[in-house]
Amino acid sequence: MKADPPAARLSDAALAGPAQPRDRRSIRRTNLAVVLRILRDGGPRSRAQIAADTGLPKPTVTSLVAELVALGLVREGPAQREGAVGRPGTLVHLDGRDICGVGVEISTSSVHVLALGLGGATAFGHRTAAAVADMTADAVLDLTARSVRTCLTALERDGVRPVGITLAVPGVIDADTGTVEYAPALGWRGLRILDGLRDRLERPVPPLTVGNDAKLGAVAEYVHAQGAGVQDMICITGERGVGAGIITDGRLLLGSTGFAGEVGHMPLDPERRPCVCGRTGCWETMVGLDAIFRLAAADGDPVRDPGVELEERLAELRRRAESGHARTRQALDRVADDLALGIALLADVLNPQAVVLGGYFSHIGDLMLDRVREVVRARVMAPDAGGCEVAMSTLGFRAAAQGGAHLALDAVYQDPGAV
Amino acid sequence: MKADPPAARLSDAALAGPAQPRDRRSIRRTNLAVVLRILRDGGPRSRAQIAADTGLPKPTVTSLVAELVALGLVREGPAQREGAVGRPGTLVHLDGRDICGVGVEISTSSVHVLALGLGGATAFGHRTAAAVADMTADAVLDLTARSVRTCLTALERDGVRPVGITLAVPGVIDADTGTVEYAPALGWRGLRILDGLRDRLERPVPPLTVGNDAKLGAVAEYVHAQGAGVQDMICITGERGVGAGIITDGRLLLGSTGFAGEVGHMPLDPERRPCVCGRTGCWETMVGLDAIFRLAAADGDPVRDPGVELEERLAELRRRAESGHARTRQALDRVADDLALGIALLADVLNPQAVVLGGYFSHIGDLMLDRVREVVRARVMAPDAGGCEVAMSTLGFRAAAQGGAHLALDAVYQDPGAV
Incomplete structure (x- = not known):
């Protein structure tokens, strides 16, 4: 059987509207993100390995790594030796110990706050059991605000900067307006949850967003299954x-x-x-x-x-x-x-x-x-x-809060220079 | 209410593995495709308008348009006057009259062959009524091969070049091997349909692929709904x-x-x-x-x-x-x-x-x-x-064949220089 020339395939069919044209600045931003994600998904590696993984020239990789080091997102250090012979190389590691994302899950039985560092380590975690389904929305917001304040105070004390906070709620969410449209298990309809939380926090807070608990749980499972x-x-x-x-x-x-x-x-x-x-x-x-x-x-x-x-x-x-x-x-x-x-x-x-x-x-x-x-x-x-x-x-039951924290951190992986 | 800084949002969450790094050649290819898609989706326009739509510098647009003209995919011509005053401008139009994609739908009651030009015009169309569900797979392949040969001969006579042929079948398809895994309405299981068709055509044919009829119908509806x-x-x-x-x-x-x-x-x-x-x-x-x-x-x-x-x-x-x-x-x-x-x-x-x-x-x-x-x-x-x-x-009933033709043409919109 003779070889077939490549055909368009359904799996290639983006079929989308016009693609975005690219310029030098967007290329730089994309390449910073590429390097950061490679370290997240594949673990520490040498600059030469990053060049091989990305197809980018070595001088470009050197300059990208220097910028990520300056941003506090990666660090360079010696390789683990574990029985290896020869000169130990220098590896680039994900760092970002001073940066975290915060996820807050409001379920029928608890409010769970979780802060994860860029490398995945837990910077703060606390679950408050409460009969949320039987409380008024105001009381739930008060409790949530208290939990978030406790978390932000602890992070500040430890010198960790939260880049975003994601609420996870079991319901139908309008993310644009920060509204829980309908959460039957909590008895909520049309609750402007982000406004309510922001009013109660009475301090500058990192960007707030709200998502459906199952979707955020899926984000955590997806990261986990990578x-x-x-x-x-x-x-x-x-x-x-x-x-x-x-x-x-x-x-x-x-x-x-x-x-x-x-x-x-x-x-x-x-x-x-x-x-x-x-x-x-x-x-x-x-x-x-x-x-x-x-x-x-x-x-x-x-x-x-x-x-x-x-x-x-x-x-x-x-x-x-x-x-x-x-x-x-x-x-x-x-x-x-x-x-x-x-x-x-x-x-x-x-x-x-x-x-x-x-x-x-x-x-x-x-x-x-x-x-x-x-x-x-x-x-x-x-x-x-x-x-x-x-x-x-x-x-x-931890998945949604974890997914919320991952989502907040995703801003860093999308555009490392903006954080 | 004070303005909120931008937050990571579920809708932004690509959450994918490493993005592809970009180089000059891929930028050129992408930009050619961008210009071609803008003409497809938005209709004819001046080079200045293309520059405004894409954010690309005008000299870059001039060079991209020249390359697309050389490829026979666009042409330049005067604007329609329809009551306008002032000097008529020059517009860039999608051309590609000499290029087409071919879709072939095998349904329970007919074999339908359709060739569409880049601009959407029908270059060839023919539907053969047949009790396909009651025929042997060999007989269906014979009939399909005859229909495709007739189409290719007509296109050759008219000087139109087919860039690909897509079969649409009501069943579960393994596109990698070109196999209909299971088509209950036709009684097929494990039919290597592309091999069977290629053997029967006995001539050089453009790239062949096979897809599920409902998916290809959706491609046509999607293009239609743009x-x-x-x-x-x-x-x-x-x-x-x-x-x-x-x-x-x-x-x-x-x-x-x-x-x-x-x-x-x-x-x-x-x-x-x-x-x-x-x-x-x-x-x-x-x-x-x-x-x-x-x-x-x-x-x-x-x-x-x-x-x-x-x-x-x-x-x-x-x-x-x-x-x-x-x-x-x-x-x-x-x-x-x-x-x-x-x-x-x-x-x-x-x-x-x-x-x-x-x-x-x-x-x-x-x-x-x-x-x-x-x-x-x-x-x-x-x-x-x-x-x-x-x-x-x-x-x-025309949707699947039309979607197949669009899919074949999509190769041109993905990478105009490769066709």
């Missing part, structure tokens, strides 16, 4: 509500107005049970936290008591399942089947390489995983389920 | 099977192995009717061609006769609906509700600006459109359905 080269993934968070953060071709899928990923309301339940959203048959009535507790335990059973800490109730479910408790095991099988039904649907639509289960699934999902995988394999249209792997999140 | 600035859309094709081409943020969504968009097999039917794919409850059993005919007419009714031309059967359905025939109208309402259910689900997951209904919907979908819109508006989670508009395709 070693494996995953570019197409769906991160499903199971709490009272069920949401998804979708990454396609290495980009977070937002949709035209930022509302993509509302998978909890896919109409999959033939029994058409009512949902908190006012509709019936939503997927989250089949696989959300309320469903697993309702299926696994009778009214009045302590695992159904919202006054008991969630992680404790999940641990109790696990103990029962492991000791062979019939109702618990049946409940897990039922949720596994319904979870797989929705995952298979999403795999047919989006063809991801990985589906990552977060939220409560990261606590008891392993008890369902074999069954979920089996049903997904049987149900997805593409051969071999289109290569889709179902896996447990290792980040758990 | 004037409206739509960057997030879902194109649903209704034939015996139902598929989707999904465009997010101006890019065709492929998924990790190219299998995204298999929406026809979403498990939405509570009655769990069997599907050709071997599973039950698939959406296409509710809204595909077989469903509308089964619901609208009794066994033995001529509209259910596959021997009668499809467009004729659809025209008869329309006549009955318009004359108030009860069963036909009930069938349309039922399909409208089920169509809306799936569209609302996809809008929750993907938050598109537009859902475009193609295939048979472009023939009778207007009879369902009001009802579909109403149900979608009630069912989608985001406020105001996330801004999602449901519209009819104006391209109809």
